[in-house]
Amino acid sequence: MERKKTKGRQKIPMQKIENKNALLTTFSKRRKGLFKKASEVVTECDVDIGIMMISPSGKPHSFFHPTADAIVSRFQNPDMQLSEGIRLDATTARNRVNQLKTRLEELDAIEDALFAQTIFYDQMAETQQKSSWESIEQLDADELIINEAWLRDTNFKICDRLSQLEIGASSSLGCEFLEYEV
Numbered sequence: 802m803e804r805k806k807t808k809g810r811q812k813i814p815m816q817k818i819e820n821k822n823a824l825l826t827t828f829s830k831r832r833k834g835l836f837k838k839a840s841e842v843v844t845e846c847d848v849d850i851g852i853m854m855i856s857p858s859g860k861p862h863s864f865f866h867p868t869a870d871a872i873v874s875r876f877q878n879p880d881m882q883l884s885e886g887i888r889l890d891a892t893t894a895r896n897r898v899n900q901l902k903t904r905l906e907e908l909d910a911i912e913d914a915l916f917a918q919t920i921f922y923d924q925m926a927e928t929q930q931k932s933s934w935e936s937i938e939q940l941d942a943d944e945l946i947i948n949e950a951w952l953r954d955t956n957f958k959i960c961d962r963l964s965q966l967e968i969g970a971s972s973s974l975g976c977e978f979l980e981y982e983v
Contacts, residue, residue: 824857832856836864849875849891866898867891 818824832854839850843866851872852864865872871891874883883891940948 821857828857832862839864839866851876867894 868890871887
């Protein structure tokens, strides 16, 4: 039996992090993870939740759902019914969160579609570029002469258009006809 080449995922001992940068980074990551888990609990279990903390740098952070007033009122008196205003605020907050989640899902789907489309177009452009160069190498003398004539005509039209644009512009761009050796 072959042994593992790496140690894999290791358990990190729970102790205070002494390095200030590592401490701030770890706090930020864990705070995001905690808030994400809290949001998932709200979604899955339809509960009210509140989290307050002060970062190592002294900044306050909080997560309340549906509102801070609803959480504080429920915490102070769990048996008390919420006032009509707080219930309305809580309902409005829940609806807004649901709307934003739906919109986020829509935008994620659009982003995924655009990313897939971009990859597709990049692959198509690469394929077309390769095939056009490959097809030039396969041309015989007569076909090359025809393509040369087309290039000269296109170059003439481009230079003519540039000349027309120069008339309206203060600077002169100048245009030279391309010379091809046959």
